Each structure stands twice: as structure tokens, then as C-alpha cells.
Amino acid sequence: MSxxxxxxxxxxTNDEARGGTTGRMRDAAVxxxxxxxxxxxAASDAPAADERVDVGGRAVLPGWVDSHTHLVFAGDxxxxxxxxxAGEPYAAGGIATTVAATRAASxxxxxxxxxxxxxxxxxxxxxxxxxxxxxxxTVDDELRSAxxxxxxxxxxxxxxxxxxxxGADADAYVDLVVGDxxxxxxxxxxxxDVFCERGAFDEAQSxxxxxxxxxRGLALRVHGNQLxxxxxxxxAVELGAASVDHVAFLDDDEVRMLADTWQGGTGTVATVxxxxxxxxxxxxxxxRRLVDAGAVVAIATNCNPGTSYTxxxxxxxxxxxxxxxxxxEEAVRAATLGGAVALGLDGAKPAGGGPDASGAGRARLPVxxxxxxxxxxxxxxxxxxxxxxxxxxxxxxxxxxxxxGARVV
Ligand code: NIG
Numbered sequence: 001m002s003x004x005x006x007x008x009x010x011x012x013t014n015d016e017a018r019g020g021t022t023g024r025m026r027d028a029a030v031x032x033x034x035x036x037x038x039x040x041x042a043a044s045d046a047p048a049a050d051e052r053v054d055v056g057g058r059a060v061l062p063g064w065v066d067s068h069t070h071l072v073f074a075g076d077x078x079x080x081x082x083x084x085x086a087g088e089p090y091a092a093g094g095i096a097t098t099v100a101a102t103r104a105a106s107x108x109x110x111x112x113x114x115x116x117x118x119x120x121x122x123x124x125x126x127x128x129x130x131x132x133x134x135x136x137x138t139v140d141d142e143l144r145s146a147x148x149x150x151x152x153x154x155x156x157x158x159x160x161x162x163x164x165x166x167g168a169d170a171d172a173y174v175d176l177v178v179g180d181x182x183x184x185x186x187x188x189x190x191x192x193d194v195f196c197e198r199g200a201f202d203e204a205q206s207x208x209x210x211x212x213x214x215x216r217g218l219a220l221r222v223h224g225n226q227l228x229x230x231x232x233x234x235x236a237v238e239l240g241a242a243s244v245d246h247v248a249f250l251d252d253d254e255v256r257m258l259a260d261t262w263q264g265g266t267g268t269v270a271t272v273x274x275x276x277x278x279x280x281x282x283x284x285x286x287x288r289r290l291v292d293a294g295a296v297v298a299i300a301t302n303c304n305p306g307t308s309y310t311x312x313x314x315x316x317x318x319x320x321x322x323x324x325x326x327x328x329e330e331a332v333r334a335a336t337l338g339g340a341v342a343l344g345l346d347g348a349k350p351a352g353g354g355p356d357a358s359g360a361g362r363a364r365l366p367v368x369x370x371x372x373x374x375x376x377x378x379x380x381x382x383x384x385x386x387x388x389x390x391x392x393x394x395x396x397x398x399x400x401x402x403x404x405g406a407r408v409v
Pocket of ligand 1: 092
């Protein structure tokens with residue numbers, strides 16, 4: 001089955017061969033064949049297809065790639081949010097509230113909550129996403145979180161090192177995280193992550209976690225420099241992490257260090273999480289400085305019940321433009337291709353999908369670009385250009401979405 005999407009007023013391809021930040025084309029058409037993109041070019045040259053969809057001059061771009069979420073959880077933290085808006089600072093201890101609710105929930109309840117949020121992501125134009133464990137913190141609860149995550153996510157990250165459980169000794173807990181817990185989850189996950197922050201895991205503990213994951217063949221991620229300056233970014237760079245996320249507190253050396261990782265073509269993506277910065281009333285991550293220095297930046301929602309309870313990549317893109325100083329083109333690239341690079345799903349390496357590849361939704365074809373051979377993931381805006389994502393903030397502009405060639409919105 002092939003579909004010709006035509007009448008595209010502005011096409012954002014992210015294809016470097018087409019030039020500019022986003023490889024933009026005017027009056028374009030795209031042919032989807034099965035789950036892949038088969039052809040991209042001028043509408044006047046478009047080949048015939050089984051079905052034709054005219055989008056009436058609207059803007060078309062790759063589906064969002066949300067590279068940082070925490071969607072396997074139960075419970076609600078409205079009261080904590082209200083207290084924060086009344087002036088209480090964010091404390092990572094709130095994670096324990098969600099851990100208690102998650103442990104008490106059934107598998108079906110956790111899966112239903114994940115489905116609800118994954119569907120919400122899709123309706124907002126997100127066609128690929130990563131999600132993490134991290135609200136179980138026992139071998140059994142982390143294992144079931146990883147299994148449930150794999151039923152919907154394109155990439156699953158093991159975050160046993162999210163918080164030291166109440167009453168546990170920190171170093172003994174790290175022994176568990178790098179020992180039995182890692183062995184249990186490793187067949188089900190793509191990456192390992194650690195919350196390297198005062199009040200969570202220190203540098204030595206974070207290093208142990210990351211080195212253990214690397215030894216088991218997992219990609220590395222770090223929650224770093226979220227609540228203050230710290231060792232997270234330096235550690236991520238030193239160990240060759242795929243991404244370091246949050247990065248709200250960066251000095252000039254750290255910005256340069258992140259940019260320098262890309263000298264050889266692969267490096268550590270700096271993932272900024274604008275909705276989290278706002279919801280925790282933290283400084284906004286210095287996305288402008290990172291892009292200017294030459295770092296590869298991703299924008300993600302960090303959807304979770306504590307620090308960032310949104311699935312809206314469009315909101316994050318608008319904030320990155322209006323408050324962080326990125327251009328719309330830079331923000332859109334960071335929210336599509338940037339996320340794909342962070343997840344290793346951009347096609348630079350062999351296809352991802354996780355060691356067990358059991359998840360129905362795991363990406364087998366590259367995402368983040370609209371070009372032949374990529375997964376047929378695209379979104380249509382009810383607007384003539386991507387500029388409207390920032391020009392009309394808060395307006396739901398998603399008018400159609402294809403994921404792996406299937407029309408889902
Ligand atoms: O990315 N920083 C650590 N983890 C989450 C917060 C989780 C929570 O508060 O529940 C984050 O912001």
C-alpha cells in the first residue's frame with residue numbers, strides 16, 4: 001500500500017543533502033510505501049500511488065521524537081505541584097511518593113496509564129519516544145516496569161539509580177542496581193541512566209552504575225546538572241554517554257566539552273527539558289549557548305508526574321523559541337532529529353530496538369528525517385509553516401499524523 005502526501009506548502013525534511021537547518025522544501029510531496037518513506041520531491045514530479053492525500057498547503061514535518069520520558073508510574077502529585085507553585089522548592093524526594101504508588105499498582109493499571117500517555121503523545125504529533133523505569137526500585141518492580149515500557153516505547157532506559165529507596169543504604173543499593181537488578185532488566189532495555197545529583201547519586205556511585213551498564217552493552221544516559229552545578233555532564237562526556245539530560249546549570253567549559261564530543265561525528269547529546277525547567281521554577285537550560293558552541297541538542301518533554309507532567313512537544317518547542325532563544329528551525333530539528341540522535345535511532349548506527357526486541361513499537365527504521373528509507377513518521381500542522389509553532393503558542397496545531405506508514409490522527 002502506497003500513499004502520496006501532496007499539496008505540502010512547506011516540508012521540513014531534516015535532510016542535510018537539502019541544506020539549511022531543516023532541509024526545507026516548498027510545494028513538495030512525499031510517498032509512503034508500507035512503513036517507510038519511498039520518495040520525496042517536488043509535487044509536480046510526484047509518482048502515482050495507491051492513495052492520494054492533499055494537505056492543502058499545510059506544513060509537514062517529521063513526527064516529534066521525545067527522547068526523555070518517565071511514563072511507567074501510578075499516582076498523582078498535584079499537591080506537590082501546588083506547594084511548589086506556592087514557593088516550595090522541588091526536592092527529588094517526591095520521587096518516593098510515585099515509587100510507593102507504582103509498587104502498589106497492578107501491571108494492568110501501569111500498562112493502562114502508559115497507554116493513556118502514549119496515545120496523548122501520538123495525538124500531539126510524537127511518533128517515537130523513549131521511556132524509563134525508575135519508579136520501582138526493587139528487582140521485581142524494575143523488571144515489570146521495563147517489560148511494560150517495551151510494549152509501547154521505541155526505546156527503554158533502565159533507571160534503577162533514580163533515588164535511594166527509603167531506609168536503604170546508598171552503596172548497598174548501588175550494589176543491587178549494578179548486580180541482580182541490572183541482570184534482570186538487561187534483556188528488556190536499550191540504555192542505562194543515573195540521576196547524578198546532590199540528594200540522589202554522587203559521582204562515584206554514578207560512575208559505577210554507568211560502567212556496569214556499559215559492560216552489559218547498554219547505551220549510557222545521565223540526568224545531570226538539573227538542580228545545580230555538579231559532575232553529571234563531565235562524567236557523561238568522559239564515559240561517552242549517548243545523552244546528558246536537563247543540563248540547566250552549565251559553565252562555559254561544560255558547554256565546550258559537550259560541543260567537542262562531536263568532533264569525530266558521534267558524541268553526547270545535550271537534552272534540554274523546557275517544561276521541566278518551568279514546572280520546577282529552575283533556570284532554563286542554556287540551549288542557545290549549546291547550539292552556538294556546536295553541541296547537538298535534543299528537546300524532550302520529560303513527561304513524569306513530578307517535575308513535568310506534559311506530553312506536549314509543541315509546548316516545549318514554543319518555549320525553546322520564546323524563552324531559550326532558539327530559532328524555530330533549530331528547535332524543530334532538536335525535537336525531531338536531535339531526539340533521534342540521542343536515542344541512536346537516526347540511522348547512523350544499525351537499527352535500535354532493544355536486545356529483546358519484544359516491544360511492538362520499537363523503531364526498526366531510522367526516525368527524525370523525511371527522506372527515502374526513513375520510517376514513515378510525519379505530522380501535518382494546521383498552519384502554513386513551522387513558525388506557527390511559536391507564533392501561535394498553546395494552540396493545538398496537529399492536524400494529521402502518520403506513524404510507520406499508518407494514519408493515526
Ligand atoms: O527527570 N530528575 C529526576 N527524575 C525526574 C523527576 C522525577 C520525579 O520527580 O518524579 C526528572 O525530572
